[in-house]
Amino acid sequence: xxxxxxxxxxxxxxxxxxxxxxxxxxxxxxxxxxxxxxxxxxxxxxxxxxxxxxxxxxxxxxxxxxxxxxxxxxxxxxxxxxxxxxxxxxxxxxxxxxxxxxxxxxxxxxxxxxxxxxxxxxxxxxxxxxxxxxxxxxxxxxxxxxxxxxxxxxxxxxxxxxxxxxxxxxxxxxxxxxxxxxxxxxxxxxxxxxxxxxxxxxxxxxxxxxxxxxxxxxxxxxxxxxxxxxxxxxxxxxxxxxxxxxxxxxxxxxxxxxxxxxxxxxxxxxxxxxxxxxxxxxxxxxxxxxxxxxxxxxxxxxxxxxxxxxxxxxxxxxxxxxxxxxxxxxxxxxxxxxxxxxxxxxxxxxxxxxxxxxxxxxxxxxxxxxxxxxxxxxxxxxxxxxxxxxxxxxxxxxxxxxxxxxxxxxxxxxxxxxxxxxxxxxxxxxxxxxxxxxxxxxxxxxxxxxxxxxxxxxxxxxxxxxxxxxxxxxxxxxxxxxxxxxxxxxxxxxxxxxxxxxxxxxxxxxxxxxxxxxxxxxxxxxxxxxxxxxxxxxxxxxxxxxxxxxxxxxxxxxxxxxxxxxxxxxxxxxxxxxxxxxxxxxxxxxxxxxxxxxxxxxxxxxxxxxxxxxxxxxxxxxxxxxxxxxxxxxxxxxxxxxxxxxxxxxxx
Amino acid sequence: xxxxxxxxxxxxxxxxxxxxxxxxxxxxxxxxxxxxxxxxxxxxxxxxxxxxxxxxxxxxxxxxxxxxxxxxxxxxxxxxxxxxxxxxxxxxxxxxxxxxxxxxxxxxxxxxxxxxxxxxxxxxxxxxxxxxxxxxxxxxxxxxxxxxxxxxxxxxxx
Numbered sequence: 127x128x129x130x131x132x133x134x135x136x137x138x139x140x141x142x143x144x145x146x147x148x149x150x151x152x153x154x155x156x157x158x159x160x161x162x163x164x165x166x167x168x169x170x171x172x173x174x175x176x177x178x179x180x181x182x183x184x185x186x187x188x189x190x191x192x193x194x195x196x197x198x199x200x201x202x203x204x205x206x207x208x209x210x211x212x213x214x215x216x217x218x219x220x221x222x223x224x225x226x227x228x229x230x231x232x233x234x235x236x237x238x239x240x241x242x243x244x245x246x247x248x249x250x251x252x253x254x255x256x257x258x259x260x261x262x263x264x265x266x267x268x269x270x271x272x273x274x275x276x277x278x279x280x281x282x283x284x285x286x287x288x289x290x291x292x293x294x295x296x297x298x299x300x301x302x303x304x305x306x307x308x309x310x311x312x313x314x315x316x317x318x319x320x321x322x323x324x325x326x327x328x329x330x331x332x333x334x335x336x337x338x339x340x341x342x343x344x345x346x347x348x349x350x351x352x353x354x355x356x357x358x359x360x361x362x363x364x365x366x367x368x369x370x371x372x373x374x375x376x377x378x379x380x381x382x383x384x385x386x387x388x389x390x391x392x393x394x395x396x397x398x399x400x401x402x403x404x405x406x407x408x409x410x411x412x413x414x415x416x417x418x419x420x421x422x423x424x425x426x427x428x429x430x431x432x433x434x435x436x437x438x439x440x441x442x443x444x445x446x447x448x449x450x451x452x453x454x455x456x457x458x459x460x461x462x463x464x465x466x467x468x469x470x471x472x473x474x475x476x477x478x479x480x481x482x483x484x485x486x487x488x489x490x491x492x493x494x495x496x497x498x499x500x501x502x503x504x505x506x507x508x509x510x511x512x513x514x515x516x517x518x519x520x521x522x523x524x525x526x527x528x529x530x531x532x533x534x535x536x537x538x539x540x541x542x543x544x545x546x547x548x549x550x551x552x553x554x555x556x557x558x559x560x561x562x563x564x565x566x567x568x569x570x571x572x573x574x575x576x577x578x579x580x581x582x583x584x585x586x587x588x589x590x591x592x593x594x595x596x597x598x599x600x601x602x603x604x605x606x607x608x609x610x611x612x613x614x615x616x617x618x619x620x621x622x623x624x625x626x627x628x629x630x631x632x633x634x635x636x637x638x639x640x641x642x643x644x645x646x647x648x649x650x651x652x653x654x655x656x657x658x659x660x661x662x663x664x665x666x667x668x669x670x671x672x673x674x675x676x677x678x679x680x681x682x683x684x685x686x687x688x689x690x691x692x693x694x695x696x697x698x699x700x701x702x703x704x705x706x707x708x709x710x711x712x713x714x715x716x717x718x719x720x721x722x723x724x725x726x727x728x729x730x731x732x733x734x735x736x737x738x739x740x741x742x743x744x745x746x747x748x749x750x751x752x753x754x755x756x757x758x759x760x761x762x763x764x765x766x767x768x769x770x771x772x773x774x775x776x777x778x
Numbered sequence: 779x780x781x782x783x784x785x786x787x788x789x790x791x792x793x794x795x796x797x798x799x800x801x802x803x804x805x806x807x808x809x810x811x812x813x814x815x816x817x818x819x820x821x822x823x824x825x826x827x828x829x830x831x832x833x834x835x836x837x838x839x840x841x842x843x844x845x846x847x848x849x850x851x852x853x854x855x856x857x858x859x860x861x862x863x864x865x866x867x868x869x870x871x872x873x874x875x876x877x878x879x880x881x882x883x884x885x886x887x888x889x890x891x892x893x894x895x896x897x898x899x900x901x902x903x904x905x906x907x908x909x910x911x912x913x914x915x916x917x918x919x920x921x922x923x924x925x926x927x928x929x930x931x932x933x934x935x936x
Contacts, residue, residue, distance in 0.1 A: 361869075470788070490803055497807075508814040508909055510832065512883075515810035519803050644849055644868045705872040724869030727844050733869045 129194050132182025133273040139175035139230070140263040142168045146233075147256030154249040154321070162249035166237050169252050172259060173234035180227040183272050184214050193279035196220060196272040202285035202701050204672040212295045213286045218420060218436070219272035224299065225416065226262045228307040233259065236311055236336075243332060250318035251311075258310055261443045269436050285672070285701035294354030302347030302374060306412040308340025309381060313409035313451070316402040320454050323461035325398045330391040333405075335765045337388060341381045342756040348374050349749035357711055362720050362737045364636070364745055367516040372495040373415030376488045380408040383484035385756075386477050394539055396466035396474055399459050400481065406455060410448040411488070417444050418495070469541035476534035483527040490519050521575070528582045528630075531623060532589030554588035571639065579634025586627035590620050614762040622755025629748025635741035644724070648731040656738035658719060659683045665723075665732065673697040673706070678723050678732065682712070689719070696723045718742045812883060816913035820886065821860040827886045830895075833862065834881040834909030842876055855880060855892075857917040864892045871899040879910035 150165025152158070183196075187210045192198040200217045201210050215221040233255045240248045266272070286295075315333040319325040351371070356364045365371060384404040390397045417440040468474035494511040502508055532554070536547055562581035566572040594609070597616070601608035609617070641656040649664040663679040675695040682689045692710035699706060709722035717740050724733025814832045815825040825831060838861055841854040849868055853876075854861045864882055874880060874897065884894035 486799070493803070493807060508832075508912055510812045510814070511807070512810060512812055515806055518806045518810070522802070523799070646847070646849055707872055722869075724849075727849070728846075733849050735869050 128182050128185050128189075129191065129273040129275065132179045132186075133271065135175040135178040135182065136263065136267055136271075136273075139172050139179065139226075140260065140267060142172040142175060143256050143259035143263055146172055147253050147260060150249040150253030150256060154246045154253065157246070159245065162245055165249055165256070166252055169233050169237050169256060172256070173230040176227050176230040176263075179273075180214075180223055183220060183223060184211060186273075187211060187214055190283070192281070192283050193276055194272075195274045195276040198276050198280040198283045200283065200286050202283040202672065204701070205283075205286060205291070206671055208293075208296055209286055209291050212299075213290075215299045216286045216290050216295065219266070219270045221299065222262065222266050222270050222420065223272055224303055225307060226259065226266060228300070228303045229255065229259055229262065229310060232304075232308055232311055236314075240332070243329070247318050247322060247329065250321050251314040254314035254317040255310055258313075258447070261447070265436075265439055265443065269439055282701075285699070288673070288697070288699040288702065288704050288706045289358065291672075291699075292354065292358055294350060294358065298347060298350040298354055301343055301350060305340050305342075305344025305347050305381075306374070306377065306415065308336065308343055309377060309405075309409040309412050311336040311340065312384060312405040316405035317451060317454065319402055319462060320458040323458055325391070325402065325462050325465075327392055327395050330388055330401065331765065334385065334388040334392055335760060337381065337385050337405075337408075338756045338760055341378075341385055342753045344374070344378050344381060345749055345753045345756070348378060349746045349753075352749075353746050356742070357709055359707075361722070361735065362642070362709070362739060364742065367494070367513045369495045369499075370415075370419050372491050373418045376491055376495075377408050377411040377415060379484045379488040379491070380404060380411055383481040384408050387481055390474055390477055391465065394466045394468070394474060396464070396468060397478065398462050398465040400478070402459070402462060403455060404481070404485075406448075406451045407485075410444070410451070413440075413444050413447060417441060418499075468539070471537070471542050471544045471547075473534055473537040473539050473542065476530050476537050480527050480530050480534065483523060483530075487520065487523045487527075490523060491516065494519075521578075525578070525582065528586065528626070531626070532585045535589065535593050535619070535623070551589060551592065554585070554592050558584035558588050566638070569639065573638060576634055576638040579630055579638070583627040583630040583634065586623055586630070590623055590627075594620060615759045615764075618755040618757070618759030618762070620755070621758055622752045625748045625751025625753075625755055627748070628744050628751055632741045632744030632746075632748055636739055636745070639740045640742075641738040643736050645734055645736070646727055646731050647734045648729075653734075653736060655736045657684060658689060658738065660721065660736055662732075662734065668695075670697065672701065673699045675708070676723070678710075678721075678734075680710070680721055682719060692719065692721045694721045694723045696725075713743055715743070716741055814909050814912070816916050817855055817857045817860040817862045818913075818917060820862050820892070825886055827888065830883060830885055832881055832883045832909060833864075833892060833913070834879070834911075835913040836910065837874065837876050837878060837880050839876050855882065857913040859917040862892055863890070864894050866894040866897050868897075870897055873899040875899075881909045 145168035146165050148165070149161045149168060153161025153163075153165055185191075186194045186197050187201055188207075190197070190201065190203050190210070192201075196217060196219050197213075200220070201213045205213065213220070215224040233252065236255065237252060240251070243251075312333055315329065315336075319329065348371075351374070352364045355366065356362060384401070384407075387397050387401045387404050391401045417437070420436065420440060494515050498509050498511055532551070533547060536542075536550060558581055561584055562577050565580055566576045597612060598608050601611065643653065643655050645653060647653060647662045649662055652659050652661045654660075659682065661681045661683070663681055665676050665678045668675045668677045675697045677693050677695045680692045680694070682692060690712040692712055694710040695708040697706045697708060698704070707722050707724075709720055711721075712719040717738060720735075720737035720739055722735045724735060727733050812830060812832055814834065817833060817835050819825055820833060825833075833855055835855040835857040838854040838856045841852075843852045844850070845852075851866050851870060853864055853866075855864050856862075864884075866882065866884075878899070881898040882892065882894035883896040883898075884892055886892050
């Protein structure tokens with residue numbers, strides 16, 4: 127009964143989303159206030175019914191209702207509760223439902239927090255989001271219904287893929303989707319601006335808040351995924367340039383460009399068209415990501431087996447959304463206007479250059495991700511583009527961007543003097559270069575890439591510090607007190623930029639100094655890796671809730687003093703009879719120790735993988751700092767100011 | 779210089795920069811493409827020696843041999859028509875099994891032995907790596923149903 131209720135709620139949600147788009151958009155076109163209000167109410171109703179459907183599916187998993195095909199394929203009665211619940215998005219149908227539910231949630235939030243926007247603009251925004259909801263709800267109902275019954279019911283479920291039975295499964299997908307789908311608000315904003323033919327600073331400020339929230343979620347979501355891959359896949363990598371990772375990274379790059387471009391639009395009334403285009407692009411890439419991941423064209427943990435109809439549906443939908451938005455852009459762009467002018471050397475021009483670099487970086491990633499798929503689709507053979515391509519290309523593309531990042535925070539709006547800038551920053555530059563050149567020697571290995579990575583990180587830190595002390599000098603109070611007194615948006619910028627530096631340090635150190643060793647070990651053996659002694663004490667069998675584990679016991683010492691005890695596991699999940707490696711990681715500020723078990727080789731011996739990963743935690747810490755920077759910026763009071771003037775203008 | 783000239787110079791500079799960047803990207807792209815060959819193609823000497831490529835197929839039953847004192851693994855990969863010998867040193871992925879699909883990346887030696895530096899296996903019991911499936915399909919031995927996949931690199935030796 128409950129699954130049918132869920133199914134019915136989804137149908138109602140689809141009808142309501144049609145009403146949402148129809149009433150809001152026609153109301154906005156004809157200036158019909160009543161229609162627009164109906165559209166907004168429909169959007170709220172749509173949220174309620176999509177939410178009900180989502181809860182119904184969750185209940186089916188909770189109650190182990192194996193008469194529902196989707197539950198039977200992705201759960202099992204022995205599966206612990208938290209994984210049963212996260213199994214809701216463990217397969218194709220459920221993750222599409224999560225997508226739609228997230229969209230409905232964002233739409234609901236927009237209807238609540240957009241009261242001060244002009245009525246017509248607001249209606250167009252919500253109407254556009256309604257169009258997207260229609261697409262996804264129709265997709266779920268016609269090709270991926272999670273409520274399909276399985277008759278006769280299965281005795282027990284086929285279980286969730288053991289790879290997904292991890293705390294990461296509980297928060298990675300929802301957070302990532304909040305980010306992906308959150309760009310739909312920026313998209314709706316761009317479409318509304320194009321339809322209305324104008325874009326004010328006030329609206330840009332409003333959108334900036336929403337885009338920043340979405341970007342924060344995306345940043346954190348990607349970081350979660352990366353961390354998860356690091357400890358779960360058993361070989362210690364944190365980023366594989368896997369097509370699915372790229373699918374989330376491309377919208378992130380464009381989203382990062384967008385929040386900077388929105389800053390210019392808000393402050394200087396410039397970059398208007400560029401902002402609109404980026405907003406369209408960011409969401410289009412989110413959709414492209416959804417297509418890549420959900421259509422089954424990719425080979426990865428994230429791609430579920432699917433039938434080609436689904437891929438085709440998403441592809442057509444993608445074409446309609448992107449094509450429609452771009453056509454609208456081509457027709458209406460001249461009416462929005464370019465916005466304010468600026469000099470060749472100015473904060474605007476630096477930001478614009480960095481924006482272009484971000485787009486170029488996204489393009490480079492896209493080339494490497496899509497080209498093999500195109501060749502395959504055209505039947506021209508199977509090729510793969512490996513991490514070496516991305517590594518070689520991505521670094522040189524980002525270097526100028528990082529350099530400009532340091533300069534841009536000093537440049538004045540509209541017009542800045544390059545010589546004065548260079549003079550101001552000569553010490554920052556000198557210190558960065560000297561330290562970057564010398565530090566690797568101290569650490570025992572010098573390569574150009576390590577020096578370059580350190581230079582980039584140091585440049586960000588030193589320029590940020592110089593900038594900060596300039597700001598603080600102007601204030602009377604003590605340093606700390608005056609830092610707290612600075613505008614939140616400025617603090618957020620500094621924290622986020624320092625996050626980039628921390629991230630770069632992590633990447634540079636891991637790439638430069640990691641030690642990896644695969645070896646054969648018997649109980650009693652000791653291996654010395656990177657100055658640590660790993661003593662293999664033995665292995666014993668431990669039953670888990672739905673698996674059997676062989677748990678190794680390692681004692682790690684350094685110069686005779688104990689460092690850690692590590693217990694990596696090899697698990698055999700009983701339902702799917704699938705082996706899984708659970709690495710043991712001892713996290714540290716400057717070093718992670720990583721031990722994972724391979725397979726038994728010979729009587730007592732095991733293949734053992736031991737890694738030393740220097741500064742690897744800094745990678746995720748850096749991402750968290752970027753997100754924290756976004757959060758600080760959101761606290762800036764100017765985003766909460768309800769501008770009366772806008773409301774009057776809107777009414778007029 | 780007039781401002782008009784300045785602008786032209788700037789645009790010119792921009793175009794040159796974009797051109798160089800594009801050339802570098804495409805060059806890096808071309809030199810990092812990894813092509814795929816089936817065991818039959820390798821047997822017919824269609825595969826290059828000295829450059830890295832991928833092979834796919836099934837791990838032949840009973841062919842996996844571990845060295846006594848190292849992590850060297852020998853096995854044969856077959857597309858049911860032809861077989862080839864593969865050597866890999868390191869930890870094999872969890873789902874590497876005799877009789878199951880596998881994809882390996884590495885170089886073909888003069889002796890005809892394929893030295894793999896990466897071995898990929900599937901991620902789930904029900905699926906087969908697409909390259910492996912492709913190899914079997916070309917050899918005409920594939921049951922349609924096993925054509926989809928979930929793979930992720932699980933074993934890489936740097």
